[in-house]
Amino acid sequence: xxxxxxxxxxDGIATLTLSNGKVNAISPDLISAFNSALDRAVQDRAVVIxxxxxxxxSGGYDLKVMTASPQAAVSLVTAGSTLARRLLSHPFPVIVAxxxxxxxxxxxxxxSADYRIGVEGPFxxxxxxxxxxxxxxxxxxELARDRLRRSAFHRSVINAEMFDPASAVDAGFLDKVVPAExxxxxxxxxxxxxxxxxxxxxxxxxxxxxxALLELLDDxxxxxxxxxx
Numbered sequence: 001x002x003x004x005x006x007x008x009x010x011d012g013i014a015t016l017t018l019s020n021g022k023v024n025a026i027s028p029d030l031i032s033a034f035n036s037a038l039d040r041a042v043q044d045r046a047v048v049i050x051x052x053x054x055x056x057x058s059g060g061y062d063l064k065v066m067t068a069s070p071q072a073a074v075s076l077v078t079a080g081s082t083l084a085r086r087l088l089s090h091p092f093p094v095i096v097a098x099x100x101x102x103x104x105x106x107x108x109x110x111x112s113a114d115y116r117i118g119v120e121g122p123f124x125x126x127x128x129x130x131x132x133x134x135x136x137x138x139x140x141x142e143l144a145r146d147r148l149r150r151s152a153f154h155r156s157v158i159n160a161e162m163f164d165p166a167s168a169v170d171a172g173f174l175d176k177v178v179p180a181e182x183x184x185x186x187x188x189x190x191x192x193x194x195x196x197x198x199x200x201x202x203x204x205x206x207x208x209x210x211x212a213l214l215e216l217l218d219d220x221x222x223x224x225x226x227x228x229x
Contacts, residue, residue: 003019004018004020004027004029005017005018005034005037007037007040012044012045012046012195013046013048013049013188013191013192013195014037014040014041014044014047014049015048015051016038016041016048016049016050017051018030018034018050018058020062023058023060024052024053024057024058024106025058025059025060026062026106027065027076028075028076030062031076031083038086038090041092042091042092045092045199047093047095047194047195048092048093048094048095050094050095050109051097051183051187052106053099054099054180055099056099056100056106057096057101057106057110059103059104059106060106061076061077061080062076070228073228074224074225077137077139077228078221080105081137081139081140081217081221082221084109084111084112084143085112085214085217085218087109088112088206088214088217089206089207089210091199091203092199092202093114093115093194094112094113094114094115095114095115095190095191096109096115096117097183097186097187098118098125098174099183100121100123101124102124102125103125104128107126107127108127108140108143108144110125110173111143111146111147111172114194115190115194116173116174116176117174117176117177117178117183117186117187118173118176118177118178119177119179120166120177120180123164123165124162124163124164125162125163125173126156126161126162126163126168127140127144127157128160129160136157137220137224137228138224138227139220141157142220146216147172147173148172148173149170149171152170152171152172155171
C-alpha cells in the first residue's frame with residue numbers, strides 16, 4: 001500500500017492512515033491510494049477506520065494542485081467528491097478517528113463517514129472555503145446540507161465558521177469527542193461493536209437511507225465539472 005495511505009488489517013478492522021506532509025493535503029495521488037486501500041478493505045470484508053497524523057486529519061485539498069490550472073482543480077475536486085460518494089455508500093461501516101484539525105476536504109471526510117470520533121484540544125473543524133476565496137462547490141453544499149444541523153449548515157457553508165471539537169459534535173461533524181490518548185482505543189471499540197452488525201443489512205439499509213443524497217451528489221458532481229470548467 002502507498003506510503004500516502006498506510007493499511008493495517010487486524011481482527012477484521014482495516015485502519016487507513018493518511019500521511020501527506022504536515023497538513024495531510026488531499027492530492028490526486030493520495031486519493032488514488034485511498035481508493036486502493038478501500039478496494040483492499042472490501043476484499044478483506046473489514047470495518048474501516050480512517051485516521052491521520054497526531055493533531056490533524058487533513059487540512060484539505062492540495063493547494064498547489066488547486067492553483068496549477070483550472071483543469072487540475074476540476075479533476076481534483078471531481079475525484080474528491082467521487083471519493084466522498086464512495087465512502088457514503090461503502091458496503092461496510094466506516095469510522096473516522098479524527099486526531100485534531102479537519103478543515104475543508106478534511107471536514108468533508110467526516111461528513112462522509114458512518115461514525116466520527118474527535119479529540120479534545122484547541123483544534124478547528126469546518127469548511128473554510130469562503131474564507132479563502134473559494135465558492136463552495138455543489139457536491140460540498142449537498143453533503144453538508146444532509147449531514148449538518150440546519151443552523152450549523154448555514155453558518156458553516158456561508159460564513160465559513162470553524163468549530164472546536166465539542167461544538168463540532170453539536171454541528172454534526174463529529175459524533176463523540178475523547179481525550180487524544182483514548183482515540184485509538186475508542187475507535188477500535190466502536191469498530192468491534194459495528195462488526196456485530198449483519199453486513200448485508202447494513203449495506204442495503206445505508207443505501208436506502210442515503211439514496212436521495214447519493215443521487216444529489218451524482219448530479220452535483222456533473223454540475224461542478226460544468227461550472228468549474
